Amino acid sequence: MQRAAPQTFERVLSSMCTEPHPDAREAAERFLATNPGDPATYAEVNKLERRAVDGLARLAGLDRPASRGSDVGSTESPHGYVTSGGTEANIQAVRSARNRSDVTDPNVVAPESAHFSFTKAAEVLGVELRTVPTDGDHRADVDAVSAAVDDETILVVGVAGTTEYGRVDPIPELVDLAHDADAYCHVDAAWGGFLLPFTDHEWHFGHAPVDSMTIDPHKCGRAVIPAGGLLFRESAGMDALAVDTPYLESTSQASLTGTRSGAGVASAVAAMDALWPDGYRREYERADRLARWFADELRGRGFDVADVELPIVVVDLEDPTFRALRDDGWRLSRTGDGLARVVMMPHVTRGMLRAFLADLDAVR
Ligand SMILES: Cc1ncc(COP(=O)(O)O)c(C=O)c1O
Structure with a gap:
């Protein structure tokens, strides 16, 4: 029987996953049979997980003083773990x-650009999700968020690198607003977290007293799947997640999944060791240049293209054109409002986009 093979990345334009770094692949294989869910038994991967969290915290400004507020940043060791x-x-x-x-009667307030995982969170946890319209440029509208917040609000969500348009919400304003209402503020930098350190955006723990953050090595961090990241400013954030674990060598567990992939943890460390900061900076600069060039090429052909912030290009393609490109094998997805989105992940090259433009010219 023929062995199944995964797809190549040759025509994958809309995914937020990519080729892992070779060191990440190698480390993943070495740690395949380890379970950070039971750190007392699997002590080596547990040590690696601390290194992964330290690395993520460094990217996310948890080791730096903040520019505003009195209790931002942190000098304690960072709190968090490698999620799925x-x-x-x-x-x-x-x-x-x-x-x-x-x-x-808890509620969570998030811009409508927030990822659909918050819908799942609300359902699973029995909290109300209040999604509020974004401004004309697809960023969280602070006034709309403010109008939705009340005494029962437990969390305000800001997104630093939205899934569809790559927008960065006004994080310091959202944090102020949340804290004024005695709520926490969570920043979802799942995709943007490995790009934003090379920009001027104010998005992390060092810029404002953010309470928690999602930042995923398995997206722009070039770790293998599964490797997500969750960080908290205070230990209480993690403590609130811990349950007793009677049958394990370890006595408590804060992760949502039980048995977890040591491969994800080890690969996150290997990728960050290999790429932080210069490798990630080079990749951000390459992706940014590519996005702006591609947007100009599309505009030159008369297409309507959204302004580029982080390297995602959103373009209005008519339905028959979109479908013809998909029939040509391009893996292309649409935003909620029907526009095509191209995400400049590390596997997306200028050569690939030239081939796409040639196909686009042929089918329109
Ligand atoms: C901003 C953002 N948050 C969360 C997620 C969900 O991440 P995952 O698919 O790793 O669960 C994504 C996925 O693309 C995302 O873009």
Whole structure:
């Protein structure tokens, strides 16, 4: 029988996954049969997980003083863990806020650009999700968020690198707003977290007293799947997630999944060791240049293209064109409002986009 083979990345334009770094692949294989869910038994991978969290914390400004507020940044060792992905991290951020809050009818306020994992979180945890319209440029509208927040709000969500348009919400304003209402503020940087350190955006723990953050090595961090990341500013964030674990060597567990992949943890460390900071900076600069060039090429052909912020290009393609390109094998997805989105992940090259443009010219 023929062995099954995965797809190549040759025509994958809309995914937020990519080729892992070779060191990440190698480390993943070495740690395949380890379970960070039971750190007392699997001590080596447990040590690696601390290194992974330290690495993520460094990217996310947890080791730096903040530019505003009095209790931002941190000098303690960082709090968090390597999740199965952004979905688990977002669910856990909501769960932690709920467990630390004392309201009867909790709600979470998020811009409509927030990832659908918050819908899952709300359903699973029995909290109300209030999604509010974004501004004209697809960023969280602070006034709309403010209008939706009330005494029962436990968490305000800001996105640093939205899934569809790559927008960065006004994080410091959202944090202020959340704290004024005695709520926590969570930043979802699942995709953007490995790009934003090379920009001027204010998005992390060092810029504002953010309470928790999702930041995924298995997206722009070039780790293998599954490797997401969840960080908390205070130990109480993680403590609120811990349950007793009678049959394990370890006595408590804060992750949502039980048995977890040591491969994800080891690969996250290997990728960050190999790429932080220069490798990630080079990749961000390459992706940014590519996105702006591609947007110009599309505009030159008369297409309507959204402004590029982080390297995602959103373009209005008519339905028959979109379908013809998919029939040509291009793996292309649409935003909620029907536009095509191309995400400049590390496997997306100028050569690939030239081939796409040639096909586009042929089918329109
Ligand atoms: C901003 C954001 N948050 C969360 C997620 C969910 O991550 P995952 O698919 O790893 O669960 C994604 C996925 O693309 C995302 O873009």
